[in-house]
Amino acid sequence: MENLIITTKEELKKLINEAVREAFTPKAEQTAPKPQIKGIKGLSEFLKVSHCKAQTLKNSGVLPYWQDGRLILFDPDKVREAMEKQTAERGR
Numbered sequence: 001m002e003n004l005i006i007t008t009k010e011e012l013k014k015l016i017n018e019a020v021r022e023a024f025t026p027k028a029e030q031t032a033p034k035p036q037i038k039g040i041k042g043l044s045e046f047l048k049v050s051h052c053k054a055q056t057l058k059n060s061g062v063l064p065y066w067q068d069g070r071l072i073l074f075d076p077d078k079v080r081e082a083m084e085k086q087t088a089e090r091g092r
Contacts, residue, residue, distance in 0.1 A: 037075075039071065040054050043074055062086055
C-alpha cells in the first residue's frame with residue numbers, strides 16, 4: 001500500500017510553488033550556448049577584413065574551425081587567440 005501524506009492547503013501550495021520555481025530556474029548547464037561565427041562572411045565581419053583575407057586565413061590553417069555539413073563555424077574566443085598568436089609571431 002502507498003504511503004499517504006496528510007498536509008494542509010498552505011503546505012501543499014508551498015510545496016507546489018517550490019517545485020515550479022525549481023523547475024523553471026535556469027541552471028548553469030542550461031545557459032544559452034555562446035554564439036559562434038558562421039561562415040566566411042561572418043568571419044570577415046568579425047575580423048573586419050575582406051572576404052578574400054578571411055578565406056585565406058581559414059585555408060592557411062591559422063584559424064581553428066569545424067564544419068557542420070556545408071556550414072563552417074568558428075569559435076570567437078579561439079579566433080581571437082589565434083590572431084593574437086599570429087600577431088605576436090609576426091612581431092618577432
